[in-house]
Amino acid sequence: MEFLISELEREPVEFDLQLAPGAVDFGDQAQQEGLLGTSGHAEVLHEHRGPKEIVPDIRLRGRFSGKFHVPCARCIEPVEVPLTAEFDLIFRPVGADSDAPERSITAPETEIGYYQEDSLLLEDVLREQVLLSLPVRTLCKPDCKGLCPRCGVNRNNQTCTCDEGPADPRWEALAGLRSRIKS
Numbered sequence: 001m002e003f004l005i006s007e008l009e010r011e012p013v014e015f016d017l018q019l020a021p022g023a024v025d026f027g028d029q030a031q032q033e034g035l036l037g038t039s040g041h042a043e044v045l046h047e048h049r050g051p052k053e054i055v056p057d058i059r060l061r062g063r064f065s066g067k068f069h070v071p072c073a074r075c076i077e078p079v080e081v082p083l084t085a086e087f088d089l090i091f092r093p094v095g096a097d098s099d100a101p102e103r104s105i106t107a108p109e110t111e112i113g114y115y116q117e118d119s120l121l122l123e124d125v126l127r128e129q130v131l132l133s134l135p136v137r138t139l140c141k142p143d144c145k146g147l148c149p150r151c152g153v154n155r156n157n158q159t160c161t162c163d164e165g166p167a168d169p170r171w172e173a174l175a176g177l178r179s180r181i182k183s
């Protein structure tokens with residue numbers, strides 16, 4: 001969904017959507033499961049910067065709710081992460097701050113983003129908001145054993161014999177012997 005500044009100048013826009021997986025591209029950091037619900041309100045805020053300069057900001061307030069699969073930080077198996085969050089964001093036209101990096105912000109709790117050309121894509125906003133809301137580190141279970149760093153098996157459901165491998169003192173002795181032969 002695209003918010004056109006020309007339409008928002010006429011009247012604020014309410015939205016209430018159910019986005020199918022694929023509508024928003026989350027890359028490989030998260031996979032959407034089922035519908036992603038989002039609703040909210042978009043409007044123009046005119047920022048008066050002196051007698052002639054009026055900057056049309058877009059204020060976007062809303063919420064989203066959906067289910068995602070995120071790879072476990074240790075074993076990379078997908079972990080289900082339900083997400084619900086609210087956002088209250090201000091978008092300025094790109095370039096509006098190029099001459100004055102420290103403008104006062106309308107409301108201290110809002111974040112500032114930028115929109116290109118004359119419109120803002122809701123999908124772009126959702127991608128960023130969802131990725132920001134994801135936990136920094138997701139584990140499939142608190143004691144996930146992860147992948148074997150040597151052979152790559154998932155140690156939660158397979159055992160491998162790598163542990164007695166190169167860490168074995170006899171292997172170290174052999175490696176020492178090898179380096180002596182080389183030198």
Ligand SMILES: [Zn+2]
Pocket residue numbers: 072073074075076077139140141144145146
């Ligand atoms: Zn895991």
Ligand SMILES: [Zn+2]
Pocket residue numbers: 148149150151152153160161162163
């Ligand atoms: Zn192994």
